[in-house]
Amino acid sequence: MKKIGYTTGVFDLFHIGHLNILKRARLECDHLIVGVTTDELAQKAKNQKPFIPFQERMDLVEAVKYVDEVVPQTSYDKMEAWNNLKFDLMFVGDDWKGTEQWIKIEKEFSKVGVDIIYFPYTTHTSSTILRRILSKQ
16 A cells, blocks of 8 residues: 655755655655745744745745645644645654644544654754854855
8 A cells, every 4th residue: 555655844055954854755655745825824833034035945845855735734633634635654854753732642643643753953954054154144
């Protein structure tokens, strides 16, 4: 049976950490769906608008050979995403592992047979670091 995987992100200032997550996720599934966070949702969550506009971020992620499908992420409700996409696996950075929010999500997903796989967070490069460097220019 075909395994469908799902991961999400803002994917602003696309970097090697983003590529690593997508590459590793694709190794774990047969079909990888990637949710790209809208400008509005990113603004609400991080109190700042992404540098790269939403459609361009969608196009960049879609161009990555490991990605089979790109969808807008308009909500952080992971069960809503599952109801729409019916994925078997969800891939998340390990910086979220053990948090109250993700312990709850793990319990919800276990009821519908979805496994959550945590990948190591790329510490030497992140959009936050890149944003900090760019703002000093």
